[in-house]
Amino acid sequence: ASGRVQSNMTLQIIKANMNVLNNFNHVRNTESYAHDNVILNKNESKLICNHVISLLKFVDEIEMDAEYAF
Template sequence: MRQIIKNSYAYMTIENTITMTLQIIKTNTNILNNFNTVRNEESFAHDNIILNKIESKLICNHVISLLKFIDELEKEIEETSIRQ
């Protein structure tokens, strides 16, 4: 996942993407690293104290949103490379 974000970040820098988007991508690297801790220590993945429903939804929705963005970006990169 970290490599995908780095690749996306490199592509977006080349394409002169707005600063806010680049900041979001940079921040998401840390969020995804912390997501592994939550998944391992605060979910049903192991014998843990479980997050409450509201926090769980926030985390899941955020990760889903990021993955959708990365998927769209990868498609755009692929289409751009095919045209060249």
């Protein structure tokens, strides 16, 4: 592993989720209330949002740890 991430498993998870983050805007733009769209069902919406939120929280925690390390 490298930098602030210790586990190779963590790196695998992050790399595997790059497409998820890249495609999130498409879902937001075409399947949400952000625009006039056909809305994605509640269960899938929750899965997508919870997954993206979890990834963003992890990144925020790493950044916060890095800021307070100095």
